[in-house]
Amino acid sequence: MKGNFFISLRLFFERRRQSVIATLGVVIGTVAFVVMSSMINGFQKYFLEEALNINGHVKIFVESTFREDRILRKVYKEGIFLVLGAKPKSVKDRISNYREILSKYAKDENLLGITLHLVGNGVISYGVKEKPATFVGIFPELENETLKISKYLVKNNLGQLERNKEAVILGIKLAEELGIKDIGKKVILLSPNGTLHRLKVVDFLNTGITEIDKSRVYLHIKKLQDILGKPNEVNEVILKLKSADLAPVYAKRLTKETGYRAESWQESFKNFLSIFKIQRIITRSVVFAILLVSGFGIFNIIMMTVLEKKRDIAILKAMGYEKRDIIFIFSLQGIIIGVFGGLAGNLLSFEILEWLETIKIGVEGIIRAEGFLLDRSISYHLQGFIFAVLVSFLASFYPAYRASRFHPVEVFRSGS
Amino acid sequence: MEADTVLKAENIKKLIGNYEILKGINFSVKKGEFVSIVGASGSGKSTLLYILGLLDTPTEGKIFLENREVDFSQEKKLAALRNRKFGFIFQFHYLIPEFTALENVMIPMLKVGVDLKRAKEKAEYLLERLGLKDKILRKPYQLSGGEQQRVAIARALANDPILLLADEPTGNLDSVNTQKVMEIFQELNSEGTTIVMVTHERELTRMTHRVVEIKDGEIVKETTPA
Numbered sequence: 001m002k003g004n005f006f007i008s009l010r011l012f013f014e015r016r017r018q019s020v021i022a023t024l025g026v027v028i029g030t031v032a033f034v035v036m037s038s039m040i041n042g043f044q045k046y047f048l049e050e051a052l053n054i055n056g057h058v059k060i061f062v063e064s065t066f067r068e069d070r071i072l073r074k075v076y077k078e079g080i081f082l083v084l085g086a087k088p089k090s091v092k093d094r095i096s097n098y099r100e101i102l103s104k105y106a107k108d109e110n111l112l113g114i115t116l117h118l119v120g121n122g123v124i125s126y127g128v129k130e131k132p133a134t135f136v137g138i139f140p141e142l143e144n145e146t147l148k149i150s151k152y153l154v155k156n157n158l159g160q161l162e163r164n165k166e167a168v169i170l171g172i173k174l175a176e177e178l179g180i181k182d183i184g185k186k187v188i189l190l191s192p193n194g195t196l197h198r199l200k201v202v203d204f205l206n207t208g209i210t211e212i213d214k215s216r217v218y219l220h221i222k223k224l225q226d227i228l229g230k231p232n233e234v235n236e237v238i239l240k241l242k243s244a245d246l247a248p249v250y251a252k253r254l255t256k257e258t259g260y261r262a263e264s265w266q267e268s269f270k271n272f273l274s275i276f277k278i279q280r281i282i283t284r285s286v287v288f289a290i291l292l293v294s295g296f297g298i299f300n301i302i303m304m305t306v307l308e309k310k311r312d313i314a315i316l317k318a319m320g321y322e323k324r325d326i327i328f329i330f331s332l333q334g335i336i337i338g339v340f341g342g343l344a345g346n347l348l349s350f351e352i353l354e355w356l357e358t359i360k361i362g363v364e365g366i367i368r369a370e371g372f373l374l375d376r377s378i379s380y381h382l383q384g385f386i387f388a389v390l391v392s393f394l395a396s397f398y399p400a401y402r403a404s405r406f407h408p409v410e411v412f413r414s415g416s
Numbered sequence: 417m418e419a420d421t422v423l424k425a426e427n428i429k430k431l432i433g434n435y436e437i438l439k440g441i442n443f444s445v446k447k448g449e450f451v452s453i454v455g456a457s458g459s460g461k462s463t464l465l466y467i468l469g470l471l472d473t474p475t476e477g478k479i480f481l482e483n484r485e486v487d488f489s490q491e492k493k494l495a496a497l498r499n500r501k502f503g504f505i506f507q508f509h510y511l512i513p514e515f516t517a518l519e520n521v522m523i524p525m526l527k528v529g530v531d532l533k534r535a536k537e538k539a540e541y542l543l544e545r546l547g548l549k550d551k552i553l554r555k556p557y558q559l560s561g562g563e564q565q566r567v568a569i570a571r572a573l574a575n576d577p578i579l580l581l582a583d584e585p586t587g588n589l590d591s592v593n594t595q596k597v598m599e600i601f602q603e604l605n606s607e608g609t610t611i612v613m614v615t616h617e618r619e620l621t622r623m624t625h626r627v628v629e630i631k632d633g634e635i636v637k638e639t640t641p642a
Binding site for chain 1: 462466469471472491492495496497498499500504506508510512513514515519522523524526527528529531532571583
C-alpha cells in the first residue's frame, strides 16, 4: 500500500501540467455547484421565509362552492347554457366559530401563534391615482405576536393602528405607485359596496416580496369590518407552526375538524414551488454537465497517462505489483485530483460568494433586494467536495482498470 | 530433483494461436549458476525466460521454484513470487521516467512493505555498489544508456532475489557498457547470485558457466564454455 501511495503521489506531482489541467476542471465544476446552489437556494429560501413570515403556514378560510347554475343542473344535468355576466350574489364568507377555533388550537404544542384576518378587495386612491388593493383587517398585537409584522414596517408604527382607527399601513410599492413618499398622507379607500373612507397613512410595509408590497393594505380589523359592513366578522384564521413542514398535516386535520377549508403554505405557493423545483433541476443539470465535462477531462488525462505509461505498468507488474495495486495507483490520482479540485473549488467559491455579498445592485422581480440573496450553507461546500471526489474517482476508475489489464509480456514484446 | 536446483522447467510448451513457440523444454538452474540462453531471433528464448520468470504461463508443462511446483492459476501468488524471488533486467531499462534513480530502485522494496527510510538506504547502497553514488537523484533521462542499465540492475537486486533473469541486457549498449554490465553480472555471480541471461551475442556466453542453445522452440545444444 505504501508503495502504491508513493508511486501515485509522485506521478501526480511529476506530471504537473496534466494534473493542474485536470484539477482546474474540477475546480470549475465545484465553484459552479457551490455558487449556483447558493444563489438559487438563497433566492428561494428568502422568498419562502419572508412569504411565510407575513402569511403564516396554514390559512383557514371559507371556500366558495357557490355555483350560479347549481339548481338548474339538478334538473337539467348537462342540457343548459350558462349565461356569463350575470350579477353575482353576495356570498357569506365569514368564519362564524373563529373564537372556538382560537380557544381549541391556541394551546396546540406545535403552534407558535394564531391570528385573525378580515380580508377584502377594494380600490385605494391618492389624488388622481387609483390602485386596486387587498385590505387586510388585523388585530395589531395578535398579528405581531404571530407573524412579526413589525419587522417589515419601515417606521415601526404598528401601534398606531391600535390607537388610531383611521390609520392605514400601505405596501411600499403600492405607496410608490400612488405617489406617496411619506407617512401622514390621507388616502381614500373605496369599498366593494361603494362607500368612501378617508384614512391616514401611518407606515409602509416592506417585505421585499413585490406581489405583497404592491397590493397589501393593513387596517385595524374593527375599521375594516365597518368599511365592509361586516361587523364582528372574520374570514381568515392564520396559523404559524413551529415547523413549516407540519403545515400539510395540520391543513388536512383542520379542514376535517373545523368544517372550513384549511390550506397549507405548500398548497398556496404551489406555483412558486414548482417554479423553484424547475430552477433547481436546471441548476443541477448545468452543474452536472460541468462536472461531467470535468470528468471527461480527467478520464482523458488518466487514459492518456495510462497509455503513455504502458511500459511502466508492465515493469511494475513484472516486479510483483498486482492488478489491484495498479487500479489503486491510477484511481488514487483521480481521487487526488478530486480532493485538490474540491478543496480549491470550495476556497474559490467561498471567495466568490464573499465578493458577491458585497455587490450592491438593485434586483427587482418576484422579490426586491439590494444584492444577491445567498444561502451560505456549509452543506453546499460539503456536497461540492463530495461530488468532485466522486466524479474524479469514477472518471479515473475505468482507465485504472484498463491499466491493470495490461499483460507485461505483450507490452515487452510490442516494445511500446 | 537435486537440492541445489533453484528453478526447473519440465516439458514446457507454449502455443500462441496455432503456432508452437516452445516444444517441450526441459531446463534447470542450480544455485550459483550463470546460464546463458542463446538462439536466433524468434527461436523462443525470450518466451522461455518470461515463463521461467512467471511473467507468462506455459500452455503445458510445469515449473518448480526451489523444488515447489508453481501454481499458475493464482495470480496473487505469482506476483508475490516475482517480487520476492526474481530480479528482471530487460534490453530496455524500463525505468520510470518521472522517478529518480533512487526511487526507481526503491519501488520493488515498497511493494513488500519495506519502510521508506530502509528502502532508501538499501537503494543508495545498491546504486553506490554499481558506481552510481553521485547520480542517485538523477532522473533516467539525465543518465547514459549504461548508467540506466546499471540502475535497472540495482532495481532487480533490490529484494535480494534468488534468481536474476536478464533478457538481452546488453542489446541496447555499446561495447564499453556491455563489458561493464557483464563484469557486474560476473561479480554478482561470484557472490552467489544465480543468473539466467538470454542473449543473441555469442561472445558474451564465454563469461557464463553454461550455454543453452534454442532453435525453433527446442533446446538443441547445451555446452560449457572453455
